[in-house]
Amino acid sequence: MCRGQWIGLFILLMASGSVVRPLVAQSPPSPFRVYLPLVARQGPEAPPGVDFGLVFVTSAEWPADVARFERARQVGARWDRWPLYWSGVETSPGVYRWAHVDQALRDALAQGFEVSLILMGTPGFYAAGGIPGQLPIGGSVLRQSNGGTPRRAPTPPSLAIAAANPPAGLYAPIFTDGTDRPGPGKPINPNNRWAAFVYQAVARYRPGGLASQQVAGWPSGRGVRAWEIWNEPDLTFFWSGTATDYARLLKVAAIAARQADPQARILFGGLAIFEKPNWLREVLTALQNDPAPDLRDAFSWYFDVLPIHSYSYAWQTFRYLNQAKGTLQSFGLVKELWVNESGLPVWDDYPGPTWDPDSGYRGTKEEQAAYVVQSAAYAIWLGARVIFHFMLHDDCGNGPEHHDAFGLYRNTSPAPCHPSDAGARPAAAAYRLVAAHLPGAAPLWRWRSTQGQTDWGACTGQVEWFAFRRPDGARVLLAWTRLNVPATITVTAVASQGIVYDVRTGAATTVRPTNGVYTFSLPPATNYNTPTLCNPTRQKQGEAAVGGIPLFLVEGP
Template identity: 30%
Template sequence: MAVIALTCLGALLASPGAAVAGNDGFAGTAYTFYPLPPGAPTRPLLPLMHTAGSRWERLDFPWSQLEPAPGQWSWMAQDALVQDVRQAGLDILGILLWTPTWAAEGACNLYSYQQLAELRRPPLSLRFQTLPSPQSVTLAPCATRPPRGLSEAWDDWSEADGDPANYWGRFAYELAIRYRGQIRHWEVWNEPDLTWFWSGSPAEYARLLQVAYQAIKSACPECRVLFGGVAFYANPDFYRQAFTAIANDPTAPQHNYFFDALGLHLYSRPSSIVDVTNFVRADMRQRLSVERPIWLTETGVPVWDDFSVHPSASPYIWSARQAEAASFVLQSFANARLMGIERYIFFRAHDDWCDKNGNGSCADDGPYAGMHEMYGLVRDNLSARPAYAAYQLATQYLISPTWVSYWNYTGGGRRVSFWGTLRGKVSVLWNTQPTPTTVVYPLVVPTATLIAQDGYAQVITPDAGGNYALLLPGATANNGLSNADYIIGGRTYLLIEHDADSPIAQLLEVTPTGVVTFTVRWAGADATSGVWRYDVQHRAPPESAWTAWLTRTPATAAVLRAPQPGARCFRVRAWDRTGQLSDWTPAQCATPQVSLQLTVSAVFGDQNRNGIQDQDETTVASWLRLRDAQGLEVVSPTLGSQWGVSLTLPLGDYRLEAWPQEGAWLPALREIGLWSTTGGWNEAIALLPKQGEVFIPLAQR
């Protein structure tokens, strides 16, 4: 077996500044709006991140700045910011946060400059972002406190009734209605499970979310509201307790449990995206009995080895080298899509490095000078890090999959495959262990393109056995809980298998074999990679919703047992071996048949209305008709007082009608339900007299 070494690949396919072609809007970046240099009129990060494939900007809407005093609004700077971001082609996820001092409830958390600086100085056991809003160099001392009046109705904005106004509800409403049409996604607070962002309780946060949800939906019904980005590891009970508080509100179900999606913040370890997403979804189901989409509203890893920015830097817990950070981008992106994460927002576009004056100290400009860690896809001078090229690859190749699957190899190799993308089947491969490992990958198409995380590529061909054997370098990022804790996998690669042909599917047979059973056969073809699997759906005609029956099945025939008797329609589509999908076939419908022996022993005038033909009650010649549920005759009518006919009919409801020729009698209708494969009906039909009075000769008996 020939092993392909991945240490050096060929041509460079992607480079910083090369715009990404094709984009599904999955990925974004945080704090892309910064003017650079600070105070400049331009925002150069916006086009740079758009070129990288970012289509979202996550930014603060600080209440303390937008309403510095009750009813006094300051919108001008925020309006300009929103306009600039939207004109750059980015959607906005707006964060509602920071309580103004005038609106705060209870004692405020006052930190000294030195305490704030210590909170943010590496080495850190957790990841900290800039504490205040990036639009300001001040943070109100009460910014983390719950607002006054939070327990009032969301739209109680007056104190004339003798109780506090719900100023938070008013702020959320004013914000949503002002930017309706420009912003459709709002996140309620940032990391409320960390006390330096939210010093209230989980129940108070749940109330904050409830009020914001109702206010925003009232102002903008089409807007979506996110449960504020959860940092998770520092206080995993916080969101669970908030879920419980929401579940205890009897109005929660009618308000969608007060959030449309949940934001998660997961850093430094790509595998945590799999683990924590599973935890949070399980908690939603257990505590709320619902499941909501999850957004990764912050993810990233700080780099420690960029000596051009920080000449005296050294490694610390949860940090990575620049090349390892590039690996993190692809691995976290792949795991996010594998887990069905709805949006992926990288923290952050640039460093906003704290040593603004370049004197080697981050302490001399106060605690709000910038970040004490280097997270940026680019540096503050706009030069790209390796993570930028990796982000471009992710947003160019790992988009619009029809399905995402994974495989963990013995020896530490991991593969996450994106089926049916615009460029075919794209597999992300990396090694989770420090020892190099060889992974074997089966042939799908005759040749494939292998791209390294820095954009260098080569065309590869399989060996004689029809496999690719790839030697994956070992992991090196061991700044975890110990030197043996490798938080990021090794150098990462994309294996691209392109199939220009789409598969074709054909539905061959739909045959009822019982009242609820159908035999179905299908086939497909694909000229390049071949047909891999099929999806088959069914529904009851005429317009009920399609129900998935078989998903990615290799079978070409099966028997369905329908949930109820009657007609059933089917359709099928094919997958090829790169994940491309055919169109659904036209629906084919079939109805089980029933053999009916219909016997009308007599049609008689039922003078005494007892339903029995007495000795003096005579037969009445009538037109006898049998109609289906649509009112159509299923057999030629007959005139007489008796009828016997053998029929084969579709399952369903029918109506037997007797229309007397004599005017003294009312017509009779009988409903016949044919819901088994064989049926018989043998009865006499009693015709009631038209007159309300009893027939005179009968009354004289």
Template identity: 30%
Template sequence: GFAGTCYAHYYGPDNRPFLPRVWNAGSRHDRIDFRWDAILRDGVYNYSGYDDLVEDDLAAGIDLVGILWATPAALRKPGCIVTAGAEPAERPAGWYAPQVGALALSPTLSDQGACPPAGLYNSWSPTNFNGNHWAEFVYKTALRYRGQVRAWEIWNEVEWSFFWLGTEAEYAQLLKVAYQAIKLADPTAPVLFAGLHFWADPTYFERVLDIINDDPAAAANNYFFDVMSIHLYSRPSTVYDITLHIRQRMRQYVSDHPIWLTETGVPVYDGPFPGVHSEYAAREVEAASYLIQSYANARAAGIERYHWFRVHDDSESMGAEHFGLWHTETYTRPAYTAYQVATSYLLSPTMVTHWTYSNGVRRVTFWGTPRGKVSVLWSNLPQQATYTESAILSSATLVDQRGGTQTLTPVDGLYTVTLPPATATRKDSNPVEYIIGGEPYLLVEADSTPPPPVTMVSPVAATTYSDTIMVSWTPSSDASGIWGYDVIVKVGAAPWTQWRSFGQSGLATTVPYTDVVHGQTYCFRVRAWDRAGNRVEWPQTTRACTTIDLDREVRLDVNAVMGNPGSGPLTPLTNVSLRFVDGNLADAVPPTVGGSWHWNVTLMAGDYALWATPAGWWSPPPGWLPLRLPITVPPGPTTLTLSYPQLVLPAHRHSYWLPIAMRP
């Protein structure tokens, strides 16, 4: 599943009220800390508390992402000094969602587990950890929860000194050791890069990736991580923009990796349990809008996992920041219902498209969902906006962030939606800056039935005697109309590959395929897309295959070569050079000299020429002129016979001389 949360396991054994609630909301993943300093006590590994937690989450149908971090005090790197303190209740200015390039200030305090571990560079094995305490912790933990904890994240927000007091090189080594240990213990578990705070130091992850790229073993080990993990808050536009930036920069150093949004949210400052009104805080109803907008933008950006931070407020204090879907289990915020709306309607799309219009409207369309075609719409500007969309069905459902619905009927083929203005502003911004769009609506056209399978018409012959294969199929029909057709091709034993997308093919049902090689076999499959984005699955048995044969058996019979003097009888010639050349003027058949020529050979289809050159050419008249006879050999299954009872060379009667002026 796409949707997850953070810290749904509270409060403790026999008291985890949030697990069934997040499952009912559509969450299937929980992200929790596996603190090393909580597991290793007095030199002894004790997992009893975590065993209960893992068992309870799995029993509730929730998979786990475990964050491995927090060095025990006794195992800190020598010289690492921690000025310990609690995570600050309110972050410094610009902390959550500044514009790109703005600075964020780091607090001076650190978590007591923020030091790099000692022995991090020691070589090790599962039977001899050789003082590499980090390798021992990661290996033992991953092995203990093999098949139970589905993914492991290596530390948290290492750009921020509250969580990490090491260098970029030390984090690269920490990640490498963890990756190797986890893959030995549980090869199927994805390993996540530490969740990027990003704003604390926007190029920190690049510096780490640059170090990893220089490691000779990195490429063979997926650069020591399987997933890039990111944290983005309070401004839904950054969930799209910054994700694309991180992906683009990541590709400069390592291969492309999936991206998971393992923390996102916005603190709230109103309601019966308000938190502090920090710079990027919002009202409860605006936080619900943020949830749907960030969820849609995450899909648009290609993010593969979405985790809301967090399930409940981790502090009862009104002076702290409150992110929770709940305050406690007795008070549910509007964002919980918005989460249900997102997971109910914005699931399993065949594709996602998006656009921001000049009037400030943002549209993210989920095509081919189990609900049909769903467009998420909101205004980014502080004024009401109107959006129109062409209808594909006779009616649609409009869904608000509270789950309320109404039926829309198109007028002149168009749906019209009025969108509320943006109201969430950054505290004390001048000029006023709107960080979250207005309340979103979901426009749902409920065609979720894919078109019927496509029947191939051609090619039907086992062999194609042409350099072009005409690929044809019968047209499909569908309630919302056919959008186009995908065509894939299999060349020989190679895998199936995309040849034409539905956007390229449109409604055409016959397309020429010309990228052929003699002797190769080509197979084709076709599927239809409808205008709601539904597509039929690729047919597993229905396909059309053909083998290209561009050879042709050719028989040449030149019975006689004669000279034509212009008057009188033809003169037999017996000493003529005879050649059959291809388009590059190379001999396609061994040449001969004589007065006749007979052969039977296999040639590739193409353009050729028969040359007959009299003996002694070039010579002054009298004599005979050469003959150049163009011949096209088309492909085909039968023998092509070229029969010439007589090749007649014309007489050579005149020579033409050009005057040459000589200068002294």
């Protein structure tokens, strides 16, 4: 939706697609009545249904047991995402050791999960300049405050696994005939180390690949089709090369992967955005100048999916996706969008810093549950196809000394870090709700209960509203406050009764309208631990980083 479609669009709420009814929202000190400025999605423009996933259900370094897979399945996750570290399998030049990846991937596929593997991490003997760097087995980009500037927590040596340097031979021809042009049976040039690795990985793990022939218990017909090319290449911590280097990395990977599996899907490396906000444009500019434009176009600019990462600030998920779509469109591109990392670590539960309620970029257990719902709503509205939460358990976060509690569940005991009782946090119930009610749901409308929008409405509006239509015809209505002020809202019913779900517990309460109208009270937003676009100094007023506990109303079948 362009900005102009917001302006002057004051119409009634579409309750069924043909019947229109009013809605009233009020917040202290004085009530107000407005007609909805409707931003609707209908017909063929509606995005496809969304799937939900978790980061690090399993991994080659920390393989999951049956109980861990079962927890992921119970909350509704269908996807698992984890890194396949190049340095972890090519232990010396040309020598590959796959056994640990074989086991973890076999088990994830056998448990019914789709898997997105991240190809990343240059072996030290192939590092070609740049700055020395090491990548963590687990962890995230936890935005910790350092004078208001985001930074990445240092990774302890015990978790280090690979370098961020571009690999040697990256610009060598992909094929042995001295070209980058694929053809039936053409062999990969071993001097292009990255091409050789990508080809080996995809040939092994595609459906019907080498692993299915060599690994006992490999599930028939199963394999990997989603290949992410590096993680957060727009962070120097992960990728020390230039945007042009990354464009080449992406090109080589796409061509080598499709040589091994013509149905391989290539994901651009998930974007952190905050350090290098123009990275996507810089990479696309490099690809625009590809010396073989016919090859670039034949390979759809060398990627099929553009993922973003978003933490701690719920509306940022909307902002990042919207910016990414705009950048793609400026190059004439339309790509599938994913959110393949999102989350809010908690401070008020072990192993979080329970002594620090103002801990930067964190929240309470209840705020984490609210974040799950809100970030998902923003992502689905912008058309995200897969949404990953970071992560199932706390694991080690950014390292055992950083008190990172990202998980839907606390760790088990024993565990490599922070052993605990494997207890569920409220966010597990919230995740279960969105995974149960929003797959396949079509966006109907989005609204903020204030006229006059600036910067896509980021700085205005007390109550955020979303309506989605499930495939069975039920309406899912989500609403929450954005400010530290409670609100009372009323909305016209579209059925004789509805169910309100508590996003913190999953408890269901049947509600019936009075004279065709529901009335609900929304608690104030309380999370000011993260700077926001409209509240950069974290004042406990104005826009909160996470809205208040959302209303989750389902009406219909």
